[in-house]
Amino acid sequence: MTRPATRTDIENASLVLAKIATADQWAAKPDTAMAVTWAECFAVHNLQRDDLLAAVIALYADHTRDKSQRTLPSDVIRYGRRIRADRTEREKVQGAIDKTRLDASRRLIADCPICDPNGFIDTPDGKVTRCHHDRQVTA
Numbered sequence: 688m689t690r691p692a693t694r695t696d697i698e699n700a701s702l703v704l705a706k707i708a709t710a711d712q713w714a715a716k717p718d719t720a721m722a723v724t725w726a727e728c729f730a731v732h733n734l735q736r737d738d739l740l741a742a743v744i745a746l747y748a749d750h751t752r753d754k755s756q757r758t759l760p761s762d763v764i765r766y767g768r769r770i771r772a773d774r775t776e777r778e779k780v781q782g783a784i785d786k787t788r789l790d791a792s793r794r795l796i797a798d799c800p801i802c803d804p805n806g807f808i809d810t811p812d813g814k815v816t817r818c819h820h821d822r823q824v825t826a
Contacts, residue, residue, distance in 0.1 A: 690730055690733075691727075691730065692723065692726035692727045692729075692730045693726075693730070695736075696726035696727075696729055696730050697722050697723055697726040699726065699729065699734075699735070699736045699739055700722045700723070700725040700726035700729055700739075701717065701722040702736065702739075702740060703725065703729075703739050703740065703742075703743055703763060704717035704721060704722055704725060705717060706740060706743045706744075707743055707747075707758055707763075710743065710747040711747070711758060714757070714758060715757070724760075725760045725763075728760035728761070728764065729760065729763075729764065729767075732764050732767070732768060734764065734767045734768070734771065735771075738767045738770050738771045738774075739763060739767050741766075741767070741770050742763045742764075742765075742766035742767035742769075742770055743763060743766075745766045745769075745770065746758065746762055746763060746766045749766075750811075772804075773803055773804055776804035777797065777804060795820040796818070796820070798820075799818060799820045801818060802818030802820070806818050
């Protein structure tokens, strides 16, 4: 069952729309009605502010995305759900489970800041490959 958009949801949607407007000069000018509609879409998936704002960054940082298409709420939702799932999986592994009970490869994945919960990373050429945790580049 979906819940109605709250004032916080509308504020979050307004921030998302403002962030999109700063990243995309051709984005529609945000207004109150747009914020309400986007908030209703976000409320269906119960996405929170941090995940939504991170989703905008991930969306516009994705070099494989079709730049000619307008950004829709579903785009932000797709990235936001992926970010939330990744965070949730890491929290499960890092918090609820005793790491000493994990096998070595699973511990590497849990500790790796660059790969997803399954041990994969997106490469610059748009492909997905297994992360090599022992070859991480540090700045």
